[in-house]
Amino acid sequence: MTKVKGRQHFFRDLLLTLAVTLAVMVLQWRQSPWLKRLEGIAYDLKLVHFTPPRPDSPANIQIVDIDEKSLHEIGRWPWPRKQLAALVERLTAYGAIVISFDMIFSEPQQNPVTLIRPYLAGDDQALQSRLDQIRPRVDDDSRFAARIAENDVVLACLFQHDKTLAQGQIIDPKVQQLPTAGQHELHHFSGFNASIAALNAVAQGQGFINAILDVDGIIRKAALLSEYRGKLYPSLALETFRVYSFADTIAPVWHREAGQLFLSGIQLGNDVLATDNRGQLLIPYKGPVKSYPYSSASDVIHQRIEDQRFDGAVVFVGTSSVGMADLRSTPVSLVYPGIEIHANVFDALTQPQHQVVQPHWWLGANMLQLLICAMLLTVLLLEIPPALMALSAGMIFILCALFNIGLWYHAGIHLPVVPVLLLVAALSLLAIAQGFYRENVQRRQVKAIFDQYVPPAHIDSLLEQSGSDAMAGERKELTVLFADIRDFTRLSENLSANELKKLLNAYLSPVTEQIFQHQGTIDKYVGDMVMAFWGAPLNDKHHGQHALDAAFAMLRVTETLSAEFAAKGWPKINIGIGINSGEMNVGDMGSSFRRAYTVLGDAVNLGSRLEGLTKYYGLNLLVSEFTRAAAPRYFYQIIDKVRVKGKEHAITIYRPFPPDSDPGTVNQLEAFNRVFSLYREQAFAQALTALDEIVRVYDDKILHDIYRQRLEHFLKHPPGENWDGAYTHTSK
Template identity: 85%
Template sequence: MVKGRQRFFSDLLLTLAVMVAVMLLQWQQPRWLERLEGMAYDIKLLYFTPPRPASPANIQIVDIDEQSLQEIGRWPWPRKHLAALVEQLTRYGAIVISFDMMFSEPQQNPVARIRPLLEDEDKALDLRLAQLQPRVDDDSHFAAQIANNDVVLASLFQHDQTLAQGQILPPQVRQLHTPGVHELHRFAGFNASIAKLNARAQGQGFINAILDVDGIIRRAALLSEYRGQLYPSLALETFRVYSFAETITPVWHKEQEQLFLSGIKLGQEVLATDNSGQLLIPYKGPARSYPYSSASDVIRARIPDQRFDGAVVFVGTSSVGMADLRSTPVSLVYPGIEIHASVFDALTQPEQQVVQPHWWLAANMLQLLICTLLLTLLLLEISPALMALSAGLIFALAALFNIAIWYYSGIHLPVIPVLCLVVILSLLAIARGFYRENLQRRQVKAIFDQYVPPAHIDRLLEESDADAMAGERKELTVLFADIRDFTRLSESLSANELKKLLNAYFSPVTEQIFQHQGTIDKYVGDMVMAFWGAPLSDKAHGPHALDAAFAMLRVTESLSKAFAAKGWPEINIGIGLNSGEMNVGDMGSSFRRAYTVLGDAVNLGSRLEGLTKYYGLNLLVSEFTKSSAPHYLYQIIDKVRVKGKAHAITIYRPFPPDSEPGIINQLEAFNRVFALYRQQAFTKALTALDEIIRVYDDKVLHDLYRQRIHYFIDHPPGENWDGAYTHTSK
């Protein structure tokens, strides 16, 4: 009886300790918990959000898309086009126009640039130009069109207090009259539009994005502080102009010296926010859930219907090159302008808004306490199977409760701490149950242990997969391969084409690495990194790596022809190989880990890949890889000191052992040139190099050595010269 009570109280104390620990996690909100909570929020938003009614406002998006850039010209446009855009939208019946872009510098007047260049005697021409100057002043034309409609311009707050570009307008927000600490976002600098445009605008709002720890935009700030003043966001200011409200009134409540924002009042409506002046963005769906129109179609009056009649128009861009694409729960590539439209839509329907109330923390603490009591009562003195069933039921009920108040009441409460508590307590209870059941089996196990030698068990543990992933220092060969001129190549393709090209390239290249016993380390953009000799030991790691490199070059040549047939650009790659001691193992953080290699030898392999472009070659290896694969043929390329290293190494261009006689003659001829170069017999080296150039066409390499030899003929390096060239860049 006494033993049973002791066990009960020990179990209860452990349960309470876990509950307190989870409560502290809920209070502290570590980054990993925020990430998980963001994922849970995304699931609710995507799969458990009730259908939203149609917006009471006619929300339209005018998109400066790829079509507009092709027809009107690359960005930035002359502002006469934006003036034409506003003019045409006004004719179409738009009632509010909101720009998700800034005009922080005046556009230069071409006549104003010419007049200072005139001679003094050109007074008549100067007079004519002075009369012409206002006619070509795009800023004035744009401002005049802004004055013809209710236009809201954008600003971007900065944390750098030295930034103050453009003009920040006085906000139509009722300011704080009582001191107190609040949780709104604070900024010290800004970028905004020029005064000439602001003077004709009806409002100005900031466009700062609020990113969660995983880079996803789930919330939007409606108010922020700049130098003691509160300013509205672009969506909020657009709504104020749309609703004819004179002033935006924050609704505060004060506890001691702390101010908490509970909402924002416009007219008679109160829009609920969190303490940071943020609201959860109710995304309607994936990108283009709102009607889009191309800016070029508007400017050139090609809109055949009445879509803009009485519309609130947001002007922005979805063009990939203009970098206004954001990651959201509904899409990882989402136009920023549609975020502002979504927030505006939420402001027009405050009764439909999902909120995270100020009492959410107390509600979650209560949930944690209730779940702890239920688990303590249900998981006592039952079998592990029933424990798992009961825990699963409580887990499901907690998740369903959270989804129900989201769906039916529009309340968002964090759910991960509650689910974590259920899982942890359940696992502890199940583990405790298995442990107590196993106490009765230990005697039987002791009998069977005599039939299994302990040494055999130890050997199995030493060779387990877990230890195979442990860190160690080994002699390995590392490979880096990179697509040449990838930036230029990517600019010639759409995002989807670029994705297809990379997939078509990486798949066969990876296959060759696997076929030659390599281990893929990582892909970084257009670069692939691999190594040989781990996790399974491989004494021939150097030859296998070289075999893979030549296979990759052959595959790339074949792919390049296939790409050209599809209308894609041809590709070339550079490969660097190095062998040496490296640290290898399962490395990373608690969020993400990888089996990878580290060390100076790895860095040297990366440097060699970078040098392939410098020498105009597609494959370079170090002297250490040459030593590990001696049966290959090698052309000496250079003796170099790479950036960050004092010791010079010799680098080579490898060829397969069965290379044609012409290849052998080529590498032997250049090796003779390099030998003369190292001996400072520069005149003989130049003569030998000229003979090679007549037969072999390694233009970049030959031109490089021609320049060096000419330089050393004029500036002899001296007796202490070791023939090494120092590279100052990576």
Template identity: 45%
Template sequence: MPWVYSNLKKHKTAVMSGFTVTFLMMLLQYFVAENSAILQRINGLIYDIRLNSTLEVRNTDINIIILDIDEKSLEQEGRYPWSRVKIAKIINKLAEAGAVVVAFDVMFSEPERNYINSVINLLDDQPDTQNLIEQISPFMSKADADAIMAQSLSATDVVLGMAFQGDPKVKVGTLPPSVVTFDTPDMSTLHSHEFFGYTNNIPILQNNAPGIGFINSTPDPDNFIRTTSLIARYGNTFYPSLALEAAKLYTLADDIKVITANLKTSRSIVGIKLGRKVIPTDEYGRVLIPFKGGAKSYPYISATDLLNDQVDSNIFNSAIVFVGTSAIGHSDLRATPVGVQYPGVEIHANVIDGLLHPEFIPSVPDWWEAAIFMMLLIIGGSLSLLFPFLGPRSIAFFGVCVFASLILFDLYLWAVQKISLPLATSLFLSIALSVINIGIGYFKESGKRKQIKSIFDQYVPPAHIDKMLDDPNAINLSGQRKEMTVLFSDIRSFTTISENLTANELGSLLNRYFSPITKSIFEHKGTIDKYVGDMVMAFWNAPLNDENHVQNAINCAFQMLDITKDLGDIFAKEGLPEIKVGIGINTGEMNVGDMGSTYRRAYTVLGDAVNLGSRLESLTKFYGVELLVGETCVDLCPKMKFRQIDKVRVKGKNKAVSIFEPIPEFLADSEGVKNELKQYQAAYDTYLAQNWEQALKLFLKLHEKNKQRKLYSIYLQRIKELKNMPISNDWDGSFTHQNK
């Protein structure tokens, strides 16, 4: 838990930004979405894509046909509106062919002119025309197209269309008695589409029609038709849609019953009962239109072909026939998810197909708001806590995964459960959290890149800088403990050298020395810690990991010694003092990080292993060697040759440590060096065995061969002292140094 808390605190800005965006998206969903045309348009587009991507061939046992007053019919039968005698002929032919229900997606709101009656009215004003009037009067009823059509309405179940209006001044005709009933007497709190005016058919047609249904469409704010109202309200009376009334007649239902339930704070519509079937609806009595496919997914028959007996009449047997027009210019082409010029009459066909097969109709459940709330909460909460810990690529990957998962989950609900949920805010939230966290990560990374560059620009190799900038999160600036290797190098007798040079000459000499030394450290993947006078300190395995940090440090030390020798020859020719160095290297657990005060900080290392590295450098002068390493270095470089110099206790430490001199590879292969190392190891082992006389002989022999090596003189002197001293039983050959 402390780790979680500390990391959350570290990413507080990103986490709080995520929760803020989640909260704002919830506010958008529950207080803005219903009135936001943009959000509704986006939800609509998502709905359209989902619908079109899951359309499939749908075969039903209901024969639904569209009798189309198309361009062909207008060309052969004349312009519309046609005489109601012709409409009556259509009804009779459909009835004779076995059509069960005929529904008109057109209205007959004005009486058709009776030409016999018009002639009589003209003759009535003329003298000596009474006999003629009496002769033609019997033909008046035969020329009454409205009466002829009204008579044909009894041939089968015919549903006439009517239209509700928003203008209360528009009241054409009269409204029929309602066939819609409710399961509750209190309808005051029920929501529905309420209208204040209407346009109905002429009385003779209305009174003889088995059914009346409204043909109004209910487009979304973007004017696309995705839902349809099954009932509409005028005053305190509810009326069915054309498709619902046709379904009532087809199923021989006595009435249409509205099912209500207590939702939220009031009673709302939840469904329509038609016979034994219940069709779930939203609180306004609407359903999503179960589109079968694009335009003409249902059979279309040209009206002129029916009138002229150019179609097999058996196709209409037991059919539900919708009569409408697809002709351009008759204002009945609608924008729908499956086509922007979709015949309005076919919308009614899709609706009745769904009413007779409720399993086709996807629903928006009454718990959809709670579902969206939970989705936003889960997505927002989880991504707000996860994304701050990820890099931009991981955020983008997980963002795409969440986005795709939401779409797949939505497709599952739609295709399998027939549930439709508005997805826009959930998708927006996943995108917004991804973009915000990528943005925050970018700015943090940019800041960290600048910080890394400012800290390491002069202390690590350019290649290291590039790697760190590529992945700033891989660098722990706050501090960590890890195994590292440290190197200390110091110029011998620097005080004497500085006393014999002017300030400018000393500065120039140090610059000429440190430049190639620094280059060597960089080339061997080292990090410069500091320069202190003539001393340089460097370390390996931080800030970037280096599996070969020990080997790289030792190879760097060899090159530094070569550089020093070359510079010494150059300085000697220039009359400058000769320089020699001592180098100490140690490996162990160290603390590394950006340390210091608010005024000045440095990326450095601390610890006992660091201190021992410094002691080893100071011991090089005592033993007369140029390079000393700790025993851990030897353990981690099994392929390299080493000479054990001694076992020592440095000042401030009680534990003895073995110290070694690395042998360059080109020397290690020399027979002379091999023999000397073998003889030295034998002498040292004899020394540890306290066989003083034999050890003295062996070291004396080595000294005579190489009088320049101070190490042999040290052991000769030490053996002479030890042989005359009492030795404790726990003596391990170690030597205690009193000076640093």
């Protein structure tokens, strides 16, 4: 009987081991998203800690950065193209041999003559003729094109999946096209944004700048080729290398399996750079940010460069400015300028013999590793005591990791390591799995998710609901709040990274506390912006009232913080808040890679637009007519009737005042409400007189200039009978 039981345990353990092995192999075969995320972490560790030193690039790679300094000295983006023309002219004079722009000039720049001609007398033929003579000389696009023609310049394009997008011009690629119309695994696109034809006509090349994100949002690979409407197009880095190397065409290397084409590499002169089946290479990041020499664009334009850094250089022009949104997450830095990614890829193209590759046979090799490890661990699990089994499993775990690192470091071969390590860990820890853990997973998940969004006192109430009820999506009446620090980019320029972190923490903590104290739910932080909502996950029939209570508490806290910041030598802060109420979709949303408890819908977008409008009206708090209806206890001053960007129907927006406001404040807001009523009735002269009386009596000029300009305009140009009193905002 003992032998029978022993055999039963043997076969049970063997089957369980085989089942776990098969499960890991299936995960490897199907490329499970969470397995990819773990593999991404392992890859980042290998890249940062175990990559052998690369020799210096044979090319002189330089980066010209449109940084915060350049924006401060020359002006906000987009710059007049005469500045870009000057940039190209200076780089050419400094000796740059190839200039590559990581930006798109998809619309022509208006000629000043075109702008002023409508304001000049049409019958003055001499003046009109003179303007026609001046027009070519002040055409910045022509000036920019002329400078581009004087050097080898590569421009960028951005492919899209929307086939209706075709902005600018796509030029014919210098790539050997597919040998047949067979299927392949390259990225496919059906739309594009590119520079205007006048610039492309004189450029030496054009390359796409699409980023390839892994499931965790990290950029580890770069696509060198992509397909657009049946043709193959090069990336910006690859096209820059083609121009740099004087190659006439780019030659993909194909192989065919089971009637399907697979890309195995790209021939660069006498060398072949290996890629995966999708035409991607692993980006060999040279190091952290600024591993390549940076120069400020304003220093180049103003001729402050006194050395020979650009002599014979390949120059990539891009931006590291926070406001221009070209900062990416990479294995070496979570805030990495996109332009330096192109420089790294170009560097790899100049040294294909030093590139780490993932060979096309990687999947078979990994499956073989899994089988070997499974057989070895099966023997250990069945034949040796548990303590010795744990020691042996740990040794195998370390040996597998060292073998993988050795292939990476010495042979330049990247193989996924997580599936093998996962199998070793799973088989060695199988005996100590605990059933109670599975039973309590849902409760812990709900607590882990919601304790960062809602007040701690609400967690127990949420846990009393089933997990599915707490997380389920639904549509309900809610109130959403957006709050943003004014002129944050300017304020942050004078702070170090550590000071900026401390300032944000000092601001966000008490503001969040006020939201929690007034029963709000934190949706997210985006830099200095806070988004919160009321009415979910717990029902709140007074969600509008509580949102306004929180908003005024936030304003009071901000005023106190601003004084404290000034005492520390930090800049004073001021915030703008927009609030809207309405039907919204709320629930645990996202992808299988990343999820969040959040709200979506037009009502949410309107709340964001209102926050943006606080800058226009010079106010720190604006609410919609829907929030006014949801919070009737407050006093309200009518600010405007507007159509915001993306909305057809006009809404009335208000400035709220607390219920305990003094009589003078109430009289003041009622006086302006009367002005707005006259404005809506097209009694513009009376409205203007009443507006001036408000300023004379109450010394309130917040809206005086805006409405004086409108009223004086309508006195001269009446809007007509069908005017509904709404003002259309064309920006967010």
